Amino acid sequence: MTAKKIEQKSLLAGIFVNFLMSCAGILVYRTTHIEALFVDAYFSVITFFSAIVSLVVSRLSSHRSKMFPGGFFVLEPLYSLFQSVLTVVLLSMSLMAVGLKAYAYFVHGEGSVLDVAPVVPYEMIMILLSWSLSYYYKKENHKIHNLSTMLFSETQGTFVDGTMSLGIGAAALILFFIRPNSSLGFLRYTGDFFITLLLVILTIKMPLQVIRSAFGEISGKLLLNPEIHRWIDICLKKHP
Template sequence: MTDTPALNIEKRALNAGKWANLVMAVAGFLTAWLSRSDAMLVDGLYSAVNFISAIAAARIGARVGLPPTRSRPWGHDFDEVLYVTFRSLILIGVLIFAAIIAGSKIWTFAAGGEVPELVFGPIAVYAVTIIIICLALAFNYHRAYRKSGKRSAVLKMEARAALIDGALSLGSGAALLSLPFLTGTPLGPFVPIGDAVIVLVLILAIIWQPLGSFRSTLADLAGVSAPGTTVGKASRIARKLAKENGYKFHRAAVLQAGRMHFAAVYINPQKPVTAAEMDRFQDLLSARLEDVIGPTRVEVMITARDALAPPAATETNTGVS
């Protein structure tokens, strides 16, 4: 079922984030050019990915929960999972690209090549500005996530991304601005590659977030069961409703795709029933599940089997003529 108020909240938050990330991306590229810093370039690339992702997220958010169609018999709910999966892959790719750039600078320095000297003025202004914007974005996303019922994987992902972007700006800005203080110390000769080292450290610190998101959404795409607590709640509700109608409840299987759940409920009516009765049972069960675990698409399976079992083996005629 499409929750229009929740989708409107999500849409407004994503729209604000889209333009904020565009501003940060342009600022990052400009600061990287003025300061000759690879860390600022990585920051700008991260914001650019967030800007492009916000455009895709708005389109996906508008489709999630729409009724099934002939071309999409299960609806558009898996689009949200695909979005988070590919966004995670893109972020991983950006971080790998940044590692290659940083590694090449370190290699050039080690081989005796010339490394451009950093200009620190633009970095200080950029870092403070971006940190404020990122904190405001993360707060806005998280507030929208709570107001929309804590069901949007897109808003949850964007809130984390904004915090990571802010942490990236804070860490890189503070570390870069501290490099001049190393002059005259044993680490002084390595100041020219300081920002490359900072980039590698930041990558090691944040790459686990997109990797974790990718692993989680990959499980959803693979059809792995929803968490045990979710399955348990769905089973209890389905068992109670089946008992109310005089049906025998066998089991429930639940998958999750972003904010949407897919529940297959197996029952034995143990008496003649009409299609209209099954439709009413399905609609009532869907409503009860939505109140407890969130939006749910329910399929009712009538079967006499108590447990999952492979189909009976087909007999093959092996006679010899």
């Protein structure tokens, strides 16, 4: 099976899994109205649509024409760059939204108790699906010597999604045992702010790394990956 076929097969599997995760995430968010779940749910939605786009890009990138004799491979890092920038924007907007909610509670005493009961079982399923898909992407990309920028981007994205689910699930479990009238009761009103802040701190590094890598590829940066260098050397020695 060619590298492109492996890439496209992996992306197609990811589309199916991300569709299930997106539907479940939106349903639980609309039930609980926890802002951290908004981040988790719509991160899955973005991943779902980006997987569809990546499959289209994968099929187009190897096509050649008179104007582009080398193909359209620049679409791959361009896609990864766009996806990662969108992730950073989403994280920033969600942090601002929960920040305003926390401000309203601490300053004006306005807010409502978070319904965290459905969150823990949902997040356990999301962790299993996300990290399994991330491992699958990584394994398939390794088969083609990590040549796929898109599979690398999807690996990072789904791992971030699983990490976010882990953070939300752990925090929800703690919040579940806190009574609203206790000394820590304020967390039942503002817990989504602290959860979202923690998620941003934990996950912001990965999309920034993808942005740096994709921008370097678009701008013609020298290829420094030693594994790819070895693979090229082997090919050249076999076909002098």
